[in-house]
Amino acid sequence: MPASAAMISRTAAFSRWLDGRLNARPELADWLSATLMSPVTREEMRDFLAAGIGSEDDLKRQLRRLRERVFARVMTRDLNGLADLAEVTRTLTELAEVTVRCALDFHHRDLAGVHGEPLDSSGQPQQLIVVGMGKLGGGELNASSDIDLIFVFPEDGETSGPRVINNFEFFTRVGKRLINAIDDKTGDGYVFRVDMRLRPYGDSGPLVSSFGMLEDYFYTQAREWERYAWIKGRALTGEPARIEELEKLRKPFVFRKYLDFGAFGSMRELHAQIRREVMRKDKADNIKLGPGGIREIEFIAQVFQLIRGGQQASLQMRPTRTLLHQLAAYDLIPEQQATELEAAYVFLRNLEHRLQYLDDAQTQMLPNGDEDRRRIAEAMGFADWVAMLAKLDPMRRKVSGQFEQVFGAPQEDQSGHPLAGLCDAPEAEAHDRLQMAGYSDPASVMNQLRALRESNRYATLPANNKAMLDGLLPPLIEVAASFPNAADTLTRILDLLDAIARRGPYLALLKEYPQSLRQLARIVSSSPWAAQYLTRQPHLLDELLDSRQLMAPPDWTRARQELNLRLKQLDGDVERQMDQLRHFKQSETFRLLAQDLSGMWTLEKLSDHLSDLADLLVGATLELVWSSLAGKHLAAPIPPAFAVIAYGKLGGKELGYASDLDIVFLYDDAHPDAQEVYAKLGKRLNTWMSTLTSAGILYETDMRLRPDGAAGLLVSNVEAFEDYQLHHAWTWEHQALTRARFCCGDQAVGDRFGQIRDNVLQQPRDLEKLRTEVKEMRQKMHDGHPNKSGLFDIKHDAGGLVDVEFAMQYLVLANAAQHPEMTANIGNIALLKRAGELGLLPLEIALAAADAYRELRRRQHAVKLQGGEHARAEHGGLGQEIQAVKALWTSVFGVA
Secondary structure, eight states: OOOOHHHHHHHHHHOOOHHHHHHHHHHHHHHHHHHHHHHOHHHHHHHHHSSOOHHHHHHHHHHHHHHHHHHHHHHHHHHHSHHHHHHHHHHHHHHHHHHHHHHHHHHHHHHHHHOBBOOOOOOOOOHHHEEEOOHHHOOOOOTTTOOOEEESOOOBBBOOOOSSHHHHHHHHHHHHHHHHHHHOOOOOOOOEEEEESTTTTTGGGGEEEEEHHHHHHHHHHHOOOHHHHHOOOESSSSSSHHHHHHHHHHHHHHOOOSOOOOHHHHHHHHHHHHHHHHHTTOOOTTTTTTTTTTTHHHHHHHHHHHHHHTTGGGGGGOOOOHHHHHHHTTTOOOHHHHHHHHHHHHHHHHHHHHHTTTTTTTOOOOOOOOHHHHHHHHHHOOOOHHHEEEEEEHHHHHHHHHHHHHOOOOOOOTTSSTHHHHHHGGGGHHHHHHHHTTOSSSSHHHHHHHHTTTTTHHHHHHHHHHHHHHHHHHHHHHHTSTTHHHHHHHHHHHHHHHHTTTTHHHHHHHHHHHHHHHHHHHHHHOHHHHHHHHHHOOGGGGGOHHHHHHHHHHHHHHHHHHHHHHHHHTTTOOOHHHHHOOOOHHHHHEEEEEEEEEEEESSHHHHHHHHHHHHHHHHHHHHHHHOOOOOSSSTTOOOSSSEEEHHHHHHOOOOOTEEEEEEEEEEEEEOTTTHHHHHHHHHHHHHHHHOOOOTOSSEEEETTTTTTTSSOOSEEEEEHHHHOOOOTOOOHHHHHHHHEEEEEEEEHHHHHHHHHHHHHHHHHHOOHHHHHHHHHHHHHHHSOOOOOOOSEEETSSSSSSSHEEEEEEHHHHHTTOOGGGGOSSSHHHHHHHHHHHHTTTOHHHHHHHHHHHHHHHHHHHHHHHHOSSSOOOSGGGHHHHHHHHHHHHHHHHSSO
């Protein structure tokens, strides 16, 4: 027996449907033998339907004959190891798309011949857009599936005649005929069963909807489960421009701009309904809807789409298997879990197909009969039914366990919590319970809780928000009590709850992830500044969910790639791109803040990371602004001969959480329009960074260090910059230059700046004049920051940070001509050590000053984290550091 004949015979042994079709149509076996070794292609299907369709009866017959052939060949290839799951689902999806398209074209032409084309408001003809939902929309159609369709059309209006009807009536008639062509069971069978119940208003709604009606339904009538259904919604027909219009309706409906943690509750409820239906109908053996079945894997993948798809566009994909690995790439689920879920999905889908191959029936129920069990087990590659269950049952248990991990309901009822109902309890009892929890001043705590409960904000909360807030309070009061500053911690938590009380998704996040409460309390307990930062940007609560990701060291190369991807997906939407830059900064800053509070970084390394983040964001903003700049003289994709030069804290890589950016713009371009173009680029770049949007400000910027300060040109060409620095700049400008470096933009311009900087810093100088001018500038700065507090101003007072900075700037300017290595922008601590090693000052003074500078910066940082407006401290606690800095000053300038 030829190999192909043996394969066909083997398949018929596993499929009563195929056995029956071969007996009814002997020619089918010959066709299968001739074509079996290659997959069915879309072109092959179209060619089969291209001829011989002159009437509606011809159409129905050809469609059904095509379906018979494709189904027989896919089944035979699958059961003989010639096709994998991807080929099976792709081929069946393409069969649905081709047959729907063919039937639609036929009936549209037929009706247009009588009524004319349905026209839009511009007089252009329209087409019915058939939206495939469910597995059809996802490109994952199964063997004997029905197809879930929704019919939409762009605009109301009328046909062009001769017998004029309105567009709604025209497309309703087309839709009815399309369903009949595909769904009607004739002597040749059917093509697909068609299910229209997912359309707006379900069975009671009109068969077709205009875009306007669909949009109105989405935002006034649609239920939460319909968002889930529309994740996979995909237009199978229609013109590309109209499909894009439809996508602009679908995406905002499905994927919210914010992190939608309310999706957990909605999908949990939907799944519970399905589970109840399964139990009611005794369908525990249903491998799709039962425990550990296909639907649970799909729910795991899709809940993350609903929550995050609005912010991470790459999660808006439809295929389940690809999505699982995308979730792992974003660390939303572990890679091992994604691999296990995909393996289970493939196994269950293959099993589903073999169940359906038996009789071409839409079933996912495991069979009861011994003979069918034997067939299914052998078709799956097992010796017998028991062997197959030994693989299937543990797999389903694992899927079910993973589902419960993701969807396990949080403790809704907190009435039994020992700290529940404090506001309703007798005062003495409430105080006793709070004291037992660890609060030393229970009266103060009760005042705060009552203020929250009696506030107008609380009284006007939606019932669901109020219930979530009430449920969160007992565990939050408890977790705050475990910190030494329990009362302060609770105050900061209550401030946050007050800020997010009306924003249900954030309350839902805390409710769904109770493990995040301790992480939240730890951060706000450690720093009032951190608490305020989180309260102002509550979307950052999302960062608390995965402690591994929260505490992972930054990978700026990967971060830039991820940011570029997000920005590219928002191409053309300036407002959302600006917001994305700000949200990205806030998320990365918050991770560094959490790591900082846990003691993960030295202050120097933290400042390096904050500076790297700023470089990254300024560079990304520059690219966006340049790409959209009108009137530029360089055609895309040629980058601008333009660089951003960092000064100050950014230049010296000593950036703090709230530092502004001292920057200067340079260009090196001889084109006559260059000055005008780059001035426009610099102005817009500055606007993009400093504009207050709904997401806040990216960075405050200071441009006053450019040549001639605020009165000078916004951008300078490198020749003019060099001339200014060599012949016109003040000494204080050369002091500032010691901390300047290339930030982003054209590396060649950055290199030219580096050469100019080194040349300027290495100029011979009159040391007495230099010493006088540096001291005068230091005194001027000191006079500008009077301190009458009785405390030591860590930055501005004598013996503080500014003294170290001025001393180092003098040492660089005074000695760089003889010691070019002093021009290196390596930070004040490293430069102090280098100056000592070069003998420019005593080594012991240099090292002591370096240690003092490090400690002063650390103390300044600590004060800021504790919410201090000015970095001031008791003199006694920093006596050693102050003396070390004064010794440095005396060594350099000769006076205390």
